[in-house]
Amino acid sequence: MLEIGMMDLGLLMGEGELAGEMALLLASTPKISEFLKRSPLQGKLLKKRIQSWSEQLGEEMRHKPVPVALEREYLLYQAHRLLPLSELVGRLPSLLEALEQHSPFAGDARSLVRQIMVQPTESLRQLFIEKWRGSLVGSLLQLQQQIAEAEREKQRQEIEDQLLANRTLADALDPHQISAGGLWDLAQGSWHKRSLVLVKQYARMLQQEPLLAEIAALLGRSERDRRTDARVLPPVPVHELEEVQTDDVPDDLVGVHPANDLMRLLPSEAVMLALPELELEFYRRYLERRLLSYQSRGTLPRQRLMLRSPEQGGQEPQPRGPFIVCVDTSGSMGGYPEECAKALFLALLKVAMDEQRGCYLMLFSTEVATLEITAETGLDKAERFLSMSFHGGTDLVPCLEKALIRLEQPDFAKADVLVISDFIAQSLPHALLDRMNQRRKQGTHFHAVAMSRHAKAAILRVFDNSWLLDCGLRGRLLRRWQRS
Template sequence: MLDLQTVELLLSISETELVEELLIGLLAAPQLVIFFEKFPAIKKALSKDLLVWKTKLGLKLQHAIVPTAISDEFSLYKQTLSLNSSLFFNQLPDIIQQLEYLNSPFTPQAKKLAATIDKASDSFQSLFIRKWRTSLSTQVTTLHQSLIQEDLDQLIVELQERLVINSALEPFLVENEQSAGQLWDMTRSEKYKSDSDTLIEYGKFLSQQPELLKLAQQLGRSYQATSVDRKDIHYEIFRTMVREPATLPEGVNGINQSDDIVRILPSEMALLNIDELEFEFYRRFLEQRLLTYQLKGEVWREQARTKAVSKIVTDKQARGPFIVCVDTSGSMGGFNEKCAKAFCLALLRIAMADNRRCYILLFSTDVIHYELTSDRGIAEAIRFLSQRFQGGTDLAACLSETLDKIDQKDWQDADTVIISDFIAQRLPDALVSQIKNKQKKHSHRFHAVAMSKHGKPNIMKIFDHIWRFDTGLGQRLRRRWQIKNN
């Protein structure tokens, strides 16, 4: 059996143009055009996806097995190419019979051509081969189109699903071009369908809690981008004017000895008129001892020189990532749970907009890890939001794992956020010392988002900043009243 790549090479067929035409038509679809107008970054992200798809499709087409009928007909075609004129006309009836046996689309045309033979000629053989080749090329192109269309239909289904998910999540997670592109990447190769309803549910809840959203924005934007000075060395060309002796002198500067006949003194020229002194003239000339006028002038010329120049350049450093620790103990259930999850969703939105990473640690008796800004971030977010809050509060274990995390290279600039009611056991002195060391020596910042006014003061004092969101019934009613009256 022949593979499709072999047949392509021998027939000089390329699938590239077919694929390009299909993709151009796909990108021009009205649904995509509208989406791209709103979020140009998604078009750029989609272009990368299509490039990967084209590469995979190319490999698939190259190694696709040609159907037996086309493979056998192609073998017959190659054998026929090697026949000389005499053998070709002798075997022509057998060739047509084999084409008929293979159900070749070329059979009717081959019979029609054979019926027009007047006499054996090279031109007829050439015409027959050319028509046959065209028929084979059409069959292979049709095979190409069927294989490409199969993959394209699958791609369109995937794109439609991703467009639906992106459209649904855009109001809650997309703040700018950066986050639009990242959201598109995060929905790659995942089928969420109804699972994304969980994200939408918490997104709507967050939109109903403007104070919670504002608090997340204040915390997320509170970390100012740092500046780092570096020495930048580059080379510049400096042009100066320098004074040099002129090629053509400008004035008399004195008398000297030389062999310059043009500038000799008249007294020296007189030696040539005296026979006894003529040889003396020649001797002085050879020894360059003739008395001559010394002429000298000056000109100014531009001279270019390269010089190293160094200066201090200030580079803006990107904001660091988030490490968010969420208390999932029983006391954080109910409304507190919804607020904590919605707050994390708000931080994820900020992280995506600022190209920052967002890592979640859920703690009660165990610690569970999620990275919401990874390639599988949407799936991770859905898993996180589906967790139920129950159990005890082991804040010490979570903070210990957080310290291990920020020791890793990619997380050394992280801001740590603890979301809890802080009704927990006293922290070990050794752990408190480690946190203070990170704050003092490495400028790490630890934020507390307190969901209750009953948090233990001894725990709260370790944080750089405490952000309060009282979830008590009185405060909830007050916020609801404010929303209705705004």
């Protein structure tokens, strides 16, 4: 089957930049345009996504199949365009009959065939072939336009759904807009409307229990080096590069403007060259610099000399590894502790996305189940956990053993391990404690959040940091009274 790209080559078309025009139209839709203005940082990420989609669209369009009727007409054109006049005249009756079945060129062809049959000349032959080519170009451009419009509408819907998810996540988890962009990454992944409902539900729990958000924030803080002596140093001359915006550097497409730049001409303007009645209009607009063209803009570096004080020695953040979150899903964690555990996981997921850290969820009762959370699948997999019910017994040892095995992988170096449980369990074996101490020497931290005031202190002392959240009625009323 004939592809659009092959037909482009056969017709020597230069109107293959329709994808770029679709990208500009996509970016100018009301909701997307408003978001680009309101959120510059995330807007840059969205622009990159649109640019990537545009490049992919251009490649996909070249491999789209041509409709059967258009393919037949194109093959007829290729078979007749180089025929000498005498041979073409002999084939005109059968050719006209074929064109009248499916071609928009049939009307013009009928008129030209009559003229050629009356007075066959080389100029009429060339006119017939050029008119036919112009008709094929128009049909192909119309096909490309239809495909591009359909893909643009599909992409617009996907982006607007993502903007809705991003707004929902931001309102629920980041009302003060201090997130570093992790929620945007999370919104780009796969998710369902049910996921957003659950996010709102457990975000309200974070408002009821501020300690959960505080714990997540503390776990998200990067390690810092020890302070070094601060000395006052004299300013030193520094050559600094300053970026100056200019239209002469084609870094980004920023819009459409009237010009006479043939290299950046819109396909809709180039079509005029295929129609003799519009060809003079094309040249007139070219001379008047009124042809619609892509407007590009970029930056040029410029050096300037400045005096700057050297930065003082201090604390530099060190990157941490992923989060390994172990959640007790036993029956004793049902009810309010379950709600708090899910809300804390949601807060940690936000921190992990903000800091571009992995998040590995381990659910344990009598058995251990695992879920690896990424930006692409975060909301979808989180929904599975947020919608599940807790039941079964408690066995912490197998979960910690699996976590230690996971820590041996290079990607989990310097990972933080958090255990969320009521810690009403047996003491941990000495062999397991020795393995945990070995991991501490390699930078791993072990944390615990106890959801019951009956948690065993001996187990909590095993962890580097531990927090107690009494989920009983007494503890909840006490915290509410303290906040009032």
